[in-house]
Amino acid sequence: GAVVSQHPSRVICKSGTSVKIECRSLDFQATTMFWYRQFPKQSLMLMATSNEGSKATYEQGVEKDKFLINHASLTLSTLTVTSAHPEDSSFYICSARDVGVNEQFFGPGTRLTVL
Amino acid sequence: SQQGEEDPQALSIQEGENATMNCSYKTSINNLQWYRQNSGRGLVHLILIRSNEREKHSGRLRVTLDTSKKSSSLLITASRAADTASYFCATPSPRGTGRRALTFGSGTRLQVQP
Numbered sequence: 346g347a348v349v350s351q352h353p354s355r356v357i358c359k360s361g362t363s364v365k366i367e368c369r370s371l372d373f374q375a376t377t378m379f380w381y382r383q384f385p386k387q388s389l390m391l392m393a394t395s396n397e398g399s400k401a402t403y404e405q406g407v408e409k410d411k412f413l414i415n416h417a418s419l420t421l422s423t424l425t426v427t428s429a430h431p432e433d434s435s436f437y438i439c440s441a442r443d444v445g446v447n448e449q450f451f452g453p454g455t456r457l458t459v460l
Numbered sequence: 461s462q463q464g465e466e467d468p469q470a471l472s473i474q475e476g477e478n479a480t481m482n483c484s485y486k487t488s489i490n491n492l493q494w495y496r497q498n499s500g501r502g503l504v505h506l507i508l509i510r511s512n513e514r515e516k517h518s519g520r521l522r523v524t525l526d527t528s529k530k531s532s533s534l535l536i537t538a539s540r541a542a543d544t545a546s547y548f549c550a551t552p553s554p555r556g557t558g559r560r561a562l563t564f565g566s567g568t569r570l571q572v573q574p
Contacts, residue, residue, distance in 0.1 A: 377560065379561045379562075381564075386569075387566075387567075388548060388564045388565060388566050388567050389503075389548070389562075389564045390564075391553065391561045391562075391563070394561060436500070438502060438503065440562070442560055449560065449562065451495075451502055451503040451505075452502060453501065453502035454500075454501065454502045456500065
């Protein structure tokens with residue numbers, strides 16, 4: 346089946362630094378990728394929709410200047426958490442939509458810990 | 461916002477017993493999916509049921525869908541310790557067409573005691 350990778354799988358950073366997370370579709374093209382955030386013992390919440398070649402659309406309450414999304418190619422979307430703070434510590438999961446089979450595939454997630 | 465609510469929030473059973481998890485949603489849907497997530501890991505897709513289906517089976521999994529009640533259930537039969545995980549239902553995002561994001565339920569944490 347289709348595979349979506351994320352890198353890094355785990356990152357620890359100091360407060361105030363920026364962290365970039367990559368989401369790649371390995372064997373299909375994805376014009377749309379989604380970024381979700383999951384706090385401990387909670388469900389996944391959609392943060393933003395990443396659109397190849399155009400601006401991302403953000404969910405209500407998600408700061409676009411803090412969570413920068415770039416979808417520069419049909420196989421790669423990046424999420425940059427700028428000036429990270431401890432409250433940004435979370436599990437970030439991306440998904441990519443394979444339009445060829447009309448299915449969505451999830452990456453393995455990135456655990457971000459901000460000290 | 462969460463579309464789906466799940467119950468129970470947590471479930472602890474013995475190996476060999478059946479586990480039933482329920483999901484309710486608010487808007488009209490054309491399909492509903494169930495996912496599994498081991499602690500701190502990514503999602504594993506379990507099953508998709510379409511709005512014109514009432515029941516679907518996959519191995520030890522049985523999913524039902526009642527569109528009149530806007531609810532679904534996931535039954536795991538003959539549970540195993542390896543089934544210990546969180547289970548989420550997910551429906552297509554209700555916010556307009558073409559978005560195709562998923563809205564997840566609150567999840568059920570299943571613990572299967574060996």
